Amino acid sequence: GIQVEQSPPDLILQEGANSTLRCNFSDSVNNLQWFHQNPWGQLINLFYIPSGTKQNGRLSATTVATERYSLLYISSSQTTDSGVYFCAVEANNLFFGTGTRLTVIP
Amino acid sequence: DSGVTQTPKHLITATGQRVTLRCSPRSGDLSVYWYQQSLDQGLQFLIQYYNGEERAKGNILERFSAQQFPDLHSELNLSSLELGDSALYFCASSLSGISYEQYFGPGTRLTVT
Numbered sequence: 001g002i003q004v005e006q007s008p009p010d011l012i013l014q015e016g017a018n019s020t021l022r023c024n025f026s027d028s029v030n031n032l033q034w035f036h037q038n039p040w041g042q043l044i045n046l047f048y049i050p051s052g053t054k055q056n057g058r059l060s061a062t063t064v065a066t067e068r069y070s071l072l073y074i075s076s077s078q079t080t081d082s083g084v085y086f087c088a089v090e091a092n093n094l095f096f097g098t099g100t101r102l103t104v105i106p
Numbered sequence: 107d108s109g110v111t112q113t114p115k116h117l118i119t120a121t122g123q124r125v126t127l128r129c130s131p132r133s134g135d136l137s138v139y140w141y142q143q144s145l146d147q148g149l150q151f152l153i154q155y156y157n158g159e160e161r162a163k164g165n166i167l168e169r170f171s172a173q174q175f176p177d178l179h180s181e182l183n184l185s186s187l188e189l190g191d192s193a194l195y196f197c198a199s200s201l202s203g204i205s206y207e208q209y210f211g212p213g214t215r216l217t218v219t
Contacts, residue, residue, distance in 0.1 A: 033207060041194055041213055045108070048207040086149065093139065093162050094198075094208060096149035 002027045006087055006097035013077050013104050021072040021100045023087030030090045032063050034072050037084040037099070046072070046085075077104045109133065110211035112197050118217045124185040127214045129197030131178055137161070137200045138180040139208060140172055144193040155180055156202070187218045 003026040013019055023032070031050040035043045047054050047061040049070065054061055058077075063070040074081055084099040109132035119125055131138050140152040142165075151164035155174035166172075169187075174180045184191060194213045200206040 041215070043196065043210040045207065045209060093151040093154060093164055098148055
């Protein structure tokens with residue numbers, strides 16, 4: 001199956017800081033999604049972004065499909081942003097990366 | 107709230123037992139997917155159903171089976187449970203089978219003792 005690598009694996013930020021999370025994938029994909037898994041385990045859809053750039057409030061994402069990577073930007077981070085961020089790519093079914101664990105401290 | 111519901115939220119059972127997890131997709135979605143999240147394996151795709159028919163299979167053990175009913179809800183059956191089956195089991199749904207956004211339910215946390 002497709003390999004999905006996320007970096008960094010762990011990230012600790014001061015509240016108000018900005019961050020960039022990266023997702024690299026090994027083959028062509030039909031689509032790409034970013035999820036936030038909150039401390040209660042819930043997987044929350046952030047972006048459905050097979051290519052291009054999207055923005056939603058303090059979050060934005062860019063996928064460059066030809067170069068097989070996607071970036072998730074978090075600006076002015078808040079403690080509620082803490083959790084694990086997953087990138088998942090679809091090639092018949094969703095392949096998940098191992099995630100970036102983000103901790104935002106007040 | 108994604109619109110995907112899963113029951114039960116938590117399940118504790120003993121080795122060797124059999125359990126059934128239930129999922130109702132978002133209104134209008136025809137495709138249902140099952141995923142397993144364990145500490146050592148991460149999030150893994152198990153199986154997909156589309157409008158009642160099995161569409162794709164992933165890393166699903168032979169002890170596990172699933173089905174999608176005419177009302178589009180789905181059940182995942184896990185039998186001869188082992189300690190290593192303890193995990194969070196997610197159901198997701200999408201409008202169709204390929205290249206549509208998947209929405210995840212809250213998950214069922216299974217603990218096998």
